[in-house]
Amino acid sequence: MMGTRAGGLIRHAEDWRAITTLNMYRSLISFGLVGALLFGAAEGMFDVELPDAFRMTSLLYLALCALGLVAALLRKPALRIQVVVACAVDIVVFTALTLAGSGVSGGLGMLLITPVAAAGMLLPSRVATLLAACAALGILGQETWRALQLPGGHAEFVQAGILGGVFFITAGVAHWLALRVRESEALAAERASEVRDLAALNRHIIEQMEVGVVVVNGRRQVQLINDAAIRLLELDERSHAGRALARLSPALDSALSQWSAHNPAASEIIRAGSHALLPVFSMLGDNDRAGALIFLEDALRQNEQAQQLKLMSIGRLSASIAHEIRNPLGAISHAGQLLAESPSLGPDDNRMLAIIHRHTRRIDGIINSVLGLSRRSQTSRRTLALSNWLDDAIEDYLTFDDDSPDFDVEAIDPQLQVEFDPDHLRQVLFNLWDNAKAYARRDGVVLTIHLSGHRNRSDRFCLDVCDNGPGIDETIFNQILEPFFTTTREGTGLGLHIAAELCDANGAQLVPVAHSGGACFRIVFAPRRTSPAPTPASPMPSNVNDFD
Structure with missing residues (x-):
């Protein structure tokens, strides 16, 4: 995980692992040097000219490497201090060993490349360049001292200069590579964070969907199921991830098997408890072992939506017809009332008028009923x-x-x-x-x-x-x-x-x-979907009085 940048040094877990690895490498080198001394092979391998100095320096280096390894494991003191101290100790020790041996031609100076590279990776560029300069000056300095102080000594200044240049190049390249790696890590972490955010957003959207969503893998194990699917399948509220689809809903598992075998254009309605469900399947890959995405829709709700659309049309038609009938019906009823006021009507006429009034009221009731049925679409x-x-x-x-x-x-x-x-x-x-x-x-x-x-x-x-x-x-x-x-x-x-x-x-x-x-x-009543505040709606009297 990326840490914070302070003074050019990025402190994170990878850097601590790097310094621990460096100290283990240094400890192995020190054990090798001390082992060569114990078995008497050091003088032959390195052409040691100052055996006492070589011996004391190797033992001191072993002790310092042990302390450095313990400090790296304890992560105390701070990372920058440990890297600087380790590199400085290596510069001093390997310069002294090169001096005690046969000089730069003996090859001990090459061991400085590793700590210089570590400095380039773990320290700011200025500090890494300073340590590379110290290593180069140390190698050149010991060659100068050998030429001046040792009897018959000869200096390899060209080889020492080349090695010093290698130190600078190593520090620069290591620092550049470390920056590229850390930039790549930062970019990868940013992309990973975006992916996590998108995954969380998608999961939140899926959880809020009123359509049930179930994702299963190739072994028919549930990978994702939202609240709507849990409600439609009438499952308990505990986690169902990893459970077999056949155990959660045998009917849905059977429908998925049939769909996988025949891949029909339309899915059949299945029963899940008290719900009639219409599953819609979609494969998540091209092979037979790929998972499947299942959408679950309430068949009753779909029927309601279809009924709503149909009744909207019927409502407009029936309202228009009722209006056209009511106008002549009103004229007939009004004419009957006027006719009833005539004094010249006999009993048979009054009986016929009563029939007219009774049936006009009945037709008016039918019109009110039809209009009431058309209001169903206005919910x-x-x-x-x-x-x-x-x-x-x-x-x-x-x-x-x-x-x-x-x-x-x-x-x-x-x-x-x-x-x-x-x-x-x-x-x-x-x-x-x-x-x-x-x-x-x-x-x-x-x-x-x-x-x-x-x-x-x-x-x-x-x-x-x-x-x-x-x-x-x-x-x-x-x-x-x-x-x-x-x-x-x-x-x-x-x-x-x-x-x-x-x-x-x-x-x-x-x-x-x-x-x-x-x-x-x-x-x-329908189950509650949301929890809005109750509406203080007072009912008004109905004007529809149809009897069955």
């Missing part, structure tokens, strides 16, 4: 505090209806919130209550509508709307929500269907449930 979900919202809805219903039933509401958690268009929820409940008023009344029994709530096994909140009427005939149980299905001549067969469609548009479900005490309908 604006809000977060509602259900307990308070129900109290307001019941109060409004009682205010605008003189023949209202009694209401029995079980306590619902005041903190409970649901997502629903308030106008749609008002229309659903009013349709259910109107339906109970029309078909659940019995002689001598006060009509009571019971409201209660609970959570189902999928942790979705359910609101039950039940009455104390005769209940729903088992033979029509599966038909009661179908459009235009009615058990009376006066009904339009659209009230409950509209209620079910409005629930579906809000991600909820309206289902009839078996109930021993009368008819019962259950609203299964």
Whole structure:
């Protein structure tokens, strides 16, 4: 990992490893020199002319190398001090050994190239150049001393000068190479940081996607799975990385196997718990062992989107047709009212007028129902505090209806919130209550509508709307929500269907449930997606009074 630059010296773990390696190299050299002395081979190898000086210098060098190795392992003192001291010690020691031996021709001076190269790599250029100059001056100086002080000595100034030039070149090249390496390391670290940031960003985006994403390797082991996929596959919240896809979702693993074998143009819908999922597969490589990218989409949600588009068109068409019908219908109704004021009408005429009035009202009800069905495409979900919202809805219903039933509401958690268009929820409940008023009344029994709530096994909140009427005939149980299905001549067969469609548009479900005490309908609300503040939307009375 890159460290900070201070005074031209980059201090990081690699530099400490370099100084440790240098001290190990120096220790080996010192052991070699002392070993050569112990076995009596030093004088023959190096043509030693000053054996006492050579012996003392070698032993001192061994001790200093041991201290340097310990200091490097302890990382005390600072790195720059250790490098400077080690290089300075080598310059002094090898200059002395060269002097004690046969001079520059003996080859001991070549050992200075390594510490000079280390100085070029680990120290600022000025310090490295200074140490190279000291090494060159030391070699030239010992040659001069040999020529002046040793009897019969001769100096190899040309060879010493060449070796000094090698020191400068070595220091310069080593420093340049070290700078290039460190610049490359810094660039690689910067690129690696950018890659990590992009990976974290991609992971964050994937986690926030509402579409489920699963990445598996060639062995069908999960490498990545986002929260949406965990929710759609109904898995627990613990980490699933590395687990076999067949254990997490056998149905999805089977679908992936079929897709890999046949590579169909379209995927089939699979079941995962209570969800119907549409998986979309994509290979991450060209060979059979490559991994796969799996997108999971809620089939119900796709159907909702398709229904939304279809109903938008139907809504515009039905609104236009209803408008065209309402105009002549209004004229017929108004003409009938004027005709009823005529004093010359007989009983048969009045009976015919009553038929006209009754059927114009029925047609007007059908028009209102069709317009209500078209409003399904205009959904604006809000977060509602259900307990308070129900109290307001019941109060409004009682205010605008003189023949209202009694209401029995079980306590619902005041903190409970649901997502629903308030106008749609008002229309659903009013349709259910109107339906109970029309078909659940019995002689001598006060009509009571019971409201209660609970959570189902999928942790979705359910609101039950039940009455104390005769209940729903088992033979029509599966038909009661179908459009235009009615058990009376006066009904339009659209009230409950509209209620079910409005629930579906809000991600909820309206289902009839078996109930021993009368008819019962259950609203299964959609799971919460976000947590906005509850909307204090007060329901207004409905103007749609269709009976089933």
